[in-house]
Ligand SMILES: O=c1ccn([C@H]2C[C@H](O)[C@@H](COP(=O)(O)OP(=O)(O)OP(=O)(O)O)O2)c(=O)[nH]1
């Protein structure tokens with residue numbers, strides 16, 4: 001996998017530098033810098049103790065962790081959160097407990113999200129009268145089929 005240097009500053013020496021759990025992982029785990037209790041369906045903006053300087057031409061995307069989502073219903077309100085190259089503040093996570101009945105307790109240091117650093121391009125938006133044709137055209141929102149159905153028969 002290609003690598004890029006990302007300067008990182010910790011709020012305190014006890015905060016964790018984002019780390020990849022395994023070789024080949026796309027996301028480096030981010031931990032909460034404080035204890036948090038989330039009531040069912042409650043959300044909270046929580047610091048990670050980490051600030052980064054993502055190089056120009058890249059951006060960071062903060063994704064949920066699938067295990068916590070699956071086991072506890074923990075997610076991010078704004079998934080994926082966007083970390084701009086110019087941002088020097090602490091990375092914060094917009095946590096939400098999507099479980100409808102069980103409160104969720106997180107301890108400082110728990111890894112709750114993952115940061116994916118990706119190359120990005122900046123678009124030059126060019127106003128035109130007519131867009132070039134394509135096979136998809138204006139079709140969307142399930143136009144190719146296979147979308148889930150609310151009916152007991154399942155997907156169509
Ligand atoms: O999950 C997130 C999302 C964003 N940010 C920080 C980094 C990002 O560069 C900045 C702005 O994010 P965004 O552009 O998504 O938020 P906005 O509501 O548009 O705020 P702004 O007006 O500051 O751009 O906030 C985080 O710490 N965590």
Ligand SMILES: [Mg+2]
Nearest residue numbers: 082083084087
């Ligand atoms: Mg913005």
